[in-house]
Amino acid sequence: MKWTAKASPKPEIVAHLQEVLQVDYTIAYLLAQRDISTYEEAKNFFRPSLNQLHSPWLMKGMEKAVERIQKAIKNQERILIYGDYDVDGTTSVALLYSYFSKFYPHNTPYIPDRYQEGYGVSYQGIDFASDNEISLIIALDCGIKAIDKVAYAKEKGIDFIICDHHRPGAEIPEAVAVLDPKQEDCKYPYKELCGCGVGFKLLQAFHEKEQRNFKELVPYLDLVATAIGSDIVPISGENRILAYHGLKQINLQPRPGFQAIIQLTKKKELSITDVVFIIGPRINAAGRMKHGLHAVELLIEEDIKQAETFAAEIEKYNADRRETDQNITAEALALIEAQNEQKNYTSVVYQEHWHKGVIGIVASRLTETYYRPTLVFTKSGEKLAASARSVKGFDVYNALEESAEFIEQFGGHKYAAGLTLEEKNYPKFKAKFEEVVKNSIAPELLQPELNYDLELNLEDITPKFYRILKQFAPFGPGNMSPLFYSKDIKDTGYAKGVGKDQEHLKCSLYQKNKRERISAIGFGLGKHAEAIRQKAAFETIYSIEENEWNNQVSLQLRLRDVRLEKT
Known part of the structure; x- marks a missing residue:
């Protein structure tokens, strides 16, 4: 791996942040690196407020979309809520279906079959709508390129509202409304929403038009946060606000479907990374191995016992998925070699x-x-x-x-x-x-590259420092978990390989001749265990995390790469 230091911020901005925030140099430096230069910006970063969300009416097509939904409800039309079979699509369908079902019964969730219908809007889905006298389809996380499908629906007397975030082609479908901030003539200030995020903006606008309290929408942010994390969109701007509050919802008051998954994992508090690696794969597994509608059923279920039954089924799909992808990966690697x-x-x-x-x-x-x-x-x-x-x-x-x-x-x-x-x-x-x-x-x-934020001495890694560092979360593209560089590191003499085939490195480290010790884990770095155990000095890039063992919580380094120093 190539190691590269990220660009240094201006010293005067770092000094200013140190003074106005009363924080140490490293925290001020990390903030400045994230383009934060004032007290107000730092406050908004550490305490993202839902008041900072953009007006949904800035999005092209929003007025027409809301008017069409209001018309459908007034005329008692049947609505098909259609979404892709991945996490972003299934959470989007669960979002709109669970919201509208609270006061309007004529909604049907629809996820295309990955194998029979393929990605995006399908003719089969439109035929299903026609056969069931559905006159409005709201497409989520798909549809921006469905020119022919939308035209086909029109011939059958079915209107479309498209909520997408993928790149549009040269032509836009002739839907009643197309909501996609990536349209060239869309003035919406934030372009990186996921499909579920666009769906949420539609709900926000509808809610406003109906003169209802925004607080009623907060419980739905757990779905939006899950989609943001799983779809690997930047966790910056509006996404960061939505992810921050959605994560709070997952940890404080998760919907029964999430609660059932979390119970299977024994996790006490989920970070956005946990959402991506624990909740996301299980939701995805339904669409990968069986049908995405199973994921929607789990996410909209309000009875915890029934949710636990659904979660157990999805857990089995996930185990099957894991075995299948490992086998195919092995075949693919062998094919490339052959x-x-x-x-x-x-x-x-x-x-x-x-x-x-x-x-x-x-x-x-x-x-x-x-x-x-x-x-x-x-x-x-x-x-x-x-x-x-x-x-x-x-x-x-x-x-x-x-x-x-x-x-x-x-x-x-x-x-x-x-x-x-x-x-x-x-x-x-x-x-x-x-x-x-x-x-x-x-x-x-x-060549894979590790971009680290700055050099750090191990003695500076204190509980207080980590408490502030935790507040930089949620992490993801656009706001990655800080990586640090340290040199002249040695092991206490107990380094060892752990895991299957000892491929991972476990050690206890100190710097120079300082007495402070900190434990470390390096996944895939077991090959260095012997040299490090012999107290060879090395340099490393790492992140800092909490490790819980026997109900004891301590700080540890997550080593990303190590290099033995030349003697």
Whole structure:
């Protein structure tokens, strides 16, 4: 890994923050690094307020969307609440369905079948609406490219409201209203909402129009926070406010579905990272292994006993998902080795029997291994479907756009996308994608990089320092957990490899000849255990966390990488 220090903030801003906030240099430095320069900005950062949310009416199409929903309710129309099968989509459907069902009974939740219908708005879903006399579809976390589908619905007398956050194409569907802050002519100030976030803005506007108290919407923020974390959108601006308050809701008063999942994990308090790695995969597992509607049923369930039954089913789906993705990852790694493609600029693999529900996870694992833009294909009906993942700094969506002559359809983000193509075009596409990436990626992007915030002495890691550091959360893209660099570190002589095959490093550290000791864990760093146990000095990049063991809580370092110092 390449180690790089983040840009240093201006010393005068750091000094000013030290003075007005009465904090030490390191805290002031970390704040300034996050573009905070005044007392007021720091206050808003540490205490995000729902009053800081933007007016939903700034979003293009909001007036028309709210008017159409009000008309549907007035005329007793049936509404289909349609969402994608991932965490963002299922939480979005649960959000709108649970909200409207409180006072309007004619709502139906709908999640497309990943295998029969594929991603996004489907003809099958529209036919379902038509057969059930539904005249309004609210599409969440999908629909921005559903030109033909929306036109098809119109022919059947069905209106569409689209709430999406993906990049629009050149043409926008002719829906009653299209809510997507990424539309070029949308003046909404914050562009990085997830699909559930856009859905929440719709509820916020509707709620205002109905002259109801905003506080009634706060319990729904647990769903929004889960979508923000799981969809890996930046935790900055409005997302940070929504995530902060949603996380509070999860920890203080979780809905029965979340409560049932949390009970299975024995966790006392969840961070946004816990939401991503505990709640997110379980919600996702329903759509990957069975059907996304199972996740919605869990999230809208109000009876805790029934929620526990649903959660137990989903736990089994998650166990199946874990085993499946491990097996496919092993096959994919072997395929890359067999084809001698480790030195390619891309990793593109295909087997027709691979489970479509886990190819995105496998793509992420291959990206971690080879650190290349990656595509994992499988057979989907008559076509091939793929999940794409990228490396930091490289826009895989643009690369797919340049390879579009061999693609039937695609959509997504800078770092994650999905596509389908005809099987006969697979070899041509694979060659074209490799060529596009080779000609456009900067060589330094092919080496994983650790960006640390600043150098720290171990003696400065105190409980008080950590209490303030915790308040920088929730962490995620745009506000990552701080990473620190320390040098001249030694182990007390008890370093060892732990875990299966001793691949992880466990040690107790001190700096220079100082007496303070702090425990540390380094996942995947077990190979250094022998040298470190022999008291070889090393430098390291790490984050700081709490470790709970036998009801005792202590601080520990989470080592991200180590380098033995030359003697």
